[in-house]
Each structure stands twice: as structure tokens, then as C-alpha cells.
Amino acid sequence: MVDSSVDSSSMNPQKNLVVALVQMSCGAIPQANLNDALAKVEEAARRGAKVICLPELFRSQYFCQREDSAWFDLAESVPGPSTEALSKVAKQHNVVIMVPIFERRTAGLYHNSVVVLDGDGSIAGLYRKMHVPDDPGYYEKFYFTPGDTGFRAISTSVGKLGVLICWDQWYPEAARLTTLHGADVLFYPTAIGWHPSEKAQEGETQRSAWQTIQRSHAIANGVFVAAVNRVGHEKPAEGGDGIEFWGSSFICDPLGVVLAEASTDQEEILVAEVNLSRVEDIRRNWPFLRDRRVDAYAGLTKRFFDEDFKL
Amino acid sequence: MVDSSVDSSSMNPQKNLVVALVQMSCGAIPQANLNDALAKVEEAARRGAKVICLPELFRSQYFCQREDSAWFDLAESVPGPSTEALSKVAKQHNVVIMVPIFERRTAGLYHNSVVVLDGDGSIAGLYRKMHVPDDPGYYEKFYFTPGDTGFRAISTSVGKLGVLICWDQWYPEAARLTTLHGADVLFYPTAIGWHPSEKAQEGETQRSAWQTIQRSHAIANGVFVAAVNRVGHEKPAEGGDGIEFWGSSFICDPLGVVLAEASTDQEEILVAEVNLSRVEDIRRNWPFLRDRRVDAYAGLTKRFFDEDFKL
Numbered sequence: 001m002v003d004s005s006v007d008s009s010s011m012n013p014q015k016n017l018v019v020a021l022v023q024m025s026c027g028a029i030p031q032a033n034l035n036d037a038l039a040k041v042e043e044a045a046r047r048g049a050k051v052i053c054l055p056e057l058f059r060s061q062y063f064c065q066r067e068d069s070a071w072f073d074l075a076e077s078v079p080g081p082s083t084e085a086l087s088k089v090a091k092q093h094n095v096v097i098m099v100p101i102f103e104r105r106t107a108g109l110y111h112n113s114v115v116v117l118d119g120d121g122s123i124a125g126l127y128r129k130m131h132v133p134d135d136p137g138y139y140e141k142f143y144f145t146p147g148d149t150g151f152r153a154i155s156t157s158v159g160k161l162g163v164l165i166c167w168d169q170w171y172p173e174a175a176r177l178t179t180l181h182g183a184d185v186l187f188y189p190t191a192i193g194w195h196p197s198e199k200a201q202e203g204e205t206q207r208s209a210w211q212t213i214q215r216s217h218a219i220a221n222g223v224f225v226a227a228v229n230r231v232g233h234e235k236p237a238e239g240g241d242g243i244e245f246w247g248s249s250f251i252c253d254p255l256g257v258v259l260a261e262a263s264t265d266q267e268e269i270l271v272a273e274v275n276l277s278r279v280e281d282i283r284r285n286w287p288f289l290r291d292r293r294v295d296a297y298a299g300l301t302k303r304f305f306d307e308d309f310k311l
Numbered sequence: 312m313v314d315s316s317v318d319s320s321s322m323n324p325q326k327n328l329v330v331a332l333v334q335m336s337c338g339a340i341p342q343a344n345l346n347d348a349l350a351k352v353e354e355a356a357r358r359g360a361k362v363i364c365l366p367e368l369f370r371s372q373y374f375c376q377r378e379d380s381a382w383f384d385l386a387e388s389v390p391g392p393s394t395e396a397l398s399k400v401a402k403q404h405n406v407v408i409m410v411p412i413f414e415r416r417t418a419g420l421y422h423n424s425v426v427v428l429d430g431d432g433s434i435a436g437l438y439r440k441m442h443v444p445d446d447p448g449y450y451e452k453f454y455f456t457p458g459d460t461g462f463r464a465i466s467t468s469v470g471k472l473g474v475l476i477c478w479d480q481w482y483p484e485a486a487r488l489t490t491l492h493g494a495d496v497l498f499y500p501t502a503i504g505w506h507p508s509e510k511a512q513e514g515e516t517q518r519s520a521w522q523t524i525q526r527s528h529a530i531a532n533g534v535f536v537a538a539v540n541r542v543g544h545e546k547p548a549e550g551g552d553g554i555e556f557w558g559s560s561f562i563c564d565p566l567g568v569v570l571a572e573a574s575t576d577q578e579e580i581l582v583a584e585v586n587l588s589r590v591e592d593i594r595r596n597w598p599f600l601r602d603r604r605v606d607a608y609a610g611l612t613k614r615f616f617d618e619d620f621k622l
Contacts, residue, residue: 013504018555024600035358044572112461130607131602131603131604132602132605133602135596135598146604149579150607150610152608153619159337167602170529170530170531170597170599171599171602171603171604172483172484172487172531173483173487173603173608173611174603174604176483176576176611177607177608177610177611178483178603180610180611180613180614180615180616182615182616182619182620188464199350204566205566206566208567208568209530209567212526212527212530212567213530213567215523215525215527216483216523216524216526216527216531217527218529219520219523220482220483220527221525230394230517239582255516255517255520256516256520256523256524257516257519264362273575285446287446288481288482289614289615291442291443291478291482291494292442292484292614293442293457293482293484293485294480294612294613294614295487295612296441296461296462296488297612297622298592298612299461299462299491300484300487300488300605300607300608300611301608301609301611302491302603302605302614303491303600303603303605304491304493304600305491305492305493308464308492308493309493
């Protein structure tokens with residue numbers, strides 16, 4: 001599914017691309033969330049967007065707040081209900097859509113994935129979340145097998161696009177590898193929020209770290225970054241404080257300058273025009289890719305240099 | 312020179328470490344700069360610092376603004392004048408000192424290096440700048456052979472410390488590898504500034520990107536980061552606008568929170584106490600090292616995935 005193509009940044013030096021991020025809240029009924037997403041994608045297309053990205057697992061509330069095998073009922077195949085519905089919109093409006101899904105690959109094998117739909121409604125590519133978290137309230141390792149797609153730049157009618165998912169955003173390795181595959185824009189559909197008990201003291205530090213690490217991927221790699229998060233306070237039916245998803249979807253340029261940023265608590269369709277020729281311009285002036293010490297990076301495949309420690 | 316030792320973060324859970332960064336301007340006379348550095352290091356020691364870092368190539372003005380083989384006269388061996396003078400101060404005050412030097416390894420073989428002096432005055436380790444830039448006004452590839460030390464955590468009497476140099480700061484690979492060797496603090500002696508013609512329009516974006524990428528290394532790796540830059544407007548004798556070094560030395564914690572930050576234009580000794588137990592605490596709550604996909608990172612040793620592009 002990763003087609004070969006030429007580098008869009010060098011071939012389309014003046015190419016502008018209108019990107020939309022759908023910052024939405026998600027309710028208890030999957031079909032209602034899907035309908036809401038369809039309407040918002042259509043609105044984004046009417047506003048001129050050519051690439052539209054939905055937030056991680058948008059078709060449901062964030063069920064990973066607890067471990068319950070009943071939630072596997074939410075999983076869907078590729079193609080499946082979400083991709084089929086959104087494929088029609090993609091084709092109708094000739095837009096690329098990034099569709100995060102809870103993917104059922106077979107019985108007992110599930111992934112946290114994104115399907116990239118091209119402007120003709122076809123599936124341009126699939127990415128399965130490579131880094132899967134597991135923290136109090138984010139019990140993803142119970143639900144999702146770590147991805148085996150590797151890191152990809154997916155060829156679409158508007159260029160090569162990278163997509164990574166939430167926890168991936170903390171890993172410079174993921175951004176770098178996606179860039180080395182030729183992506184000019186990295187998308188990060190996300191579901192991240194505050195534990196209410198931590199919000200007052202730690203909330204702004206956490207949100208700032210989240211934005212900082214993603215801006216840093218733009219800077220290190222000379223790419224645009226577009227992160228889209230959900231909003232809303234989701235409380236599990238069985239009790240608990242739940243999670244206040246912090247929104248703050250944003251798009252930044254290859255110098256890390258934020259071009260557009262959404263609120264922490266409102267549904268919004270964030271639209272920004274990005275000039276892909278900036279990738280070429282900025283990498284000429286900040287030639288980080290030129291000087292990578294690929295001869296000295298083999299240790300990145302190690303967990304830790306235990307041999308440095310006599311135990 | 313990279314001794315084996317136990318992990319300071321786990322062995323010293325309540326260990327506080329006072330760090331000092333010497334933000335200084337550098338004049339035309341090397342011995343005067345060295346004397347100035349000696350006095351400032353002594354002042355930092357009197358203020359309680361246990362680790363003191365000088366800025367990149369502090370013994371001279373930033374000669375890389377042009378290519379002139381006469382400047383190789385500035386290079387010194389290890390041990391040499393800078394390390395011998397500072398070694399006495401290290402021993403006298405029982406402090407660790409990071410001493411950036413223009414290193415002469417043999418005739419025709421020079422490096423941009425840092426010698427780490429331990430509190431007994433001995434040499435604890437050496438690091439040679441791995442990523443060497445070359446941009447208008449920063450013609451470093453003429454002067455410096457790319458380092459062959461690899462990335463190191465240097466064992467000292469106060470723990471394992473990482474040191475990287477200037478251009479290295481744009482490479483997440485460098486920060487990651489140094490962390491995987493066991494460093495709890497990453498030091499970045501630096502010489503970076505504005506081209507006066509770009510300052511008004513691009514200056515703040517550039518300075519912000521510089522801080523952002525380094526804060527991101529703290530976040531991604533769960534380490535403290537301490538960056539020290541010079542100040543002053545250095546104009547080459549033969550003309551040209553020169554470079555306005557932007558200071559802005561700072562120390563941030565493993566969440567990327569800036570603990571102390573210096574001005575853009577004044578000499579300062581920036582002192583901050585860092586609590587190394589924060590490395591343990593934060594990595595427990597933000598367990599990024601746990602989930603690295605070391606099985607999927609081999610491509611980081613590639614320059615680019617050319618096979619994705621049919622040329």
C-alpha cells in the first residue's frame with residue numbers, strides 16, 4: 001500500500017495544501033459519532049480542505065479507561081463501516097481523509113490504526129500504531145497489538161503523508177523514520193487528556209510537553225506537523241474521575257511555528273493552508289538531514305547500554 | 312574513559328546536584344578568555360555549583376565565521392593549556408568542569424571537543440562533536456573532523472553526565488543514545504547566534520526552535536538538559552556583519568520545564584539545583600523508554616529510503 005512516487009516537496013515547489021483537523025467530542029453511540037464525523041468532514045471539505053484528519057478512535061468514547069473484553073465489539077475490519085462511509089465522502093469531495101479506527105484483524109488480534117483514504121475513495125494506505133501505551137486510565141496494551149506496519153509515508157493524490165498515532169508522538173524515532181520515507185506532513189490523531197486530579201498542578205506542564213515534543217519533530221525533520229485531539233470530559237459509567245481530553249489540536253510549520261491552534265474544550269474544525277515548498281526552503285537553510293551520523297546510530301536499536309553498567 | 316558505574320538516578324534517589332552554566336562573551340585574546348573562564352568557574356564553585364559547564368570554544372572568538380588555516384594555531388592537545396589550568400580549579404574546589412576545546416589530535420586532525428574534568432582534577436572523559444555543521448558564517452567542516460567518540464555518558468564523582476556540542480542539539484538521535492548510555496543530565500555547550508540581517512524577522516523563531524528542540528530531548532528521554540551559549544556581537548576583522556550570539560542559556564527538567572534561563576545579551580553564571588530523583592519519578596509516570604520499538608528502528612541508520620522512490 002506504500003506506493004512509490006516522487007518526492008512531492010521537490011516536484012511541487014509552490015504547492016499549497018489546505019489541511020483540516022476535526023477536533024470533536026465523542027459520545028456513547030458509535031453510529032452517532034460516525035455521523036458527526038461525516039458531517040464535519042463534509043464541512044471541512046466545503047471550507048477547502050484537501051486533507052482531513054479525524055482524532056484517534058473517534059467512533060467511540062475512549063474505552064481504554066478500563067479493561068473490558070466487551071469493548072472488542074467496537075472493532076471493525078478494513079474495509080469496514082467507518083472506511084466505507086468516509087470513502088464516499090472522500091470521493092464525493094475529492095479529499096484525502098485520515099480515518100482512525102479500532103481495527104479487527106482477526107479474532108483476538110486488534111490494532112489501533114489509521115486508514116488513509118485517497119480522493120477517489122480508495123484506500124491509499126494503512127498504519128498500525130507502533131508504540132502502544134499503558135498507564136492508569138490508558139490501558140491500551142490490553143486492547144491493541146503493537147503495530148507491524150512499520151513507519152510509512154503514504155502516497156496520496158496530494159503528496160506523501162505521514163501518519164502516526166498518539167503515543168507515537170513522544171518518540172523522535174517515529175517522526176524521523178516517517179520523514180526518511182518521504183513524508184512532508186506528519187499527522188498525529190490523538191486522544192490525550194488530563195486526569196482531573198492532576199489538572200490544576202500538572203495540567204499545563206503536560207499540555208506544553210505534548211505540544212513541545214511534536215513541534216520538535218517538525219524542527220528536527222523539516223516537516224509540517226498536524227496533531228488532532230478530541231475534547232470533552234469522558235467519565236466511565238462504572239465511576240471514576242474520567243479524563244478531560246484537552247483538545248489543543250494544532251498545525252505547525254517546519255520551524256515549529258504554530259500556524260493554527262484549537263481551544264482546550266470546544267469542538268472545532270481547524271483549517272490551515274501549508275506551503276509545501278517550505279519543506280525545501282527550510283531544509284536548505286537548516287540542513288539537518290545532511291549531517292546525520294548514520295554510521296553511529298546503530299545503538300538506537302538497543303534497549304539500553306547495559307554493558308556500561310557493571311551489575 | 313567511559314568508566315562503568317551504577318545508575319546514579321536509581322542509586323541516589325534524593326540526590327540534588329547544583330549545576331552552573333557560564334554564559335560569557337569571548338574576546339580576541341585566548342589567554343584573557345581562559346583567565347575569564349577560570350574566574351567565572353571559581354565564582355560558580357563559590358556559589359555552590361558541583362558541575363560547571365563552559366560554552367563551546369570559549370577560549371577564542373568564533374573563528375569559524377571564515378575559513379583560514381591560520382586559526383589552527385588556536386588548537387590545543389588533551390591535556391593542554393585549557394585542561395591543565397581548569398584541572399587545578401576542579402581539584403581545588405572539588406567540582407566537575409566541562410571544558411570545550413579546539414582539539415589538536417595531530418597535524419591536520421582537529422576536533423571540536425569537550426573534556427570533562429572530575430572533582431579530583433583528573434580527566435573523566437572526552438567527547439568529540441559528532442555532528443559538524445557548515446552554513447554561511449559557521450564553516451565548521453573546514454576546521455573539525457567529525458567526532459569518532461560516539462555518544463557517551465561520562466562517569467564522574469557526581470554521576471553519569473552526557474555532553475553534546477551545539478549542532479548535536481538538533482539531533483534526537485544524539486540525545487537518545489547519550490541517555491541510553493545512562494546520562495541523567497545532558498549538557499550542550501554552544502555557540503549560536505543571529506545573522507544581524509535576519510534577526511528582526513527570523514530571530515525569535517530561530518531562538519525558540521533552538522530552545523524547543525532541546526526541551527524536547529529532556530521530555531523524550533526523561534533527563535535534565537543544560538544548554539550554555541556565549542553572548543556578544545563578534546565581527547570578523549576583515550569585515551562582514553558578524554554574528555550576534557544570543558545567550559539564552561537554560562536548564563530544564565525532564566518534563567521540559569525551564570528551571571533557569573539567562574538573558575540574550577549579558578554575561579551570567581546561571582545556577583540551578585536539579586533533583587536527580589526526578590529522573591526516576593518522571594520516567595515511572597511517562598514510561599517512554601519502556602515502549603521503544605527497537606525491533607523497528609534499524610532504518611535510522613539509513614540516509615533515506617530511496618527504494619520508496621522510483622527514479
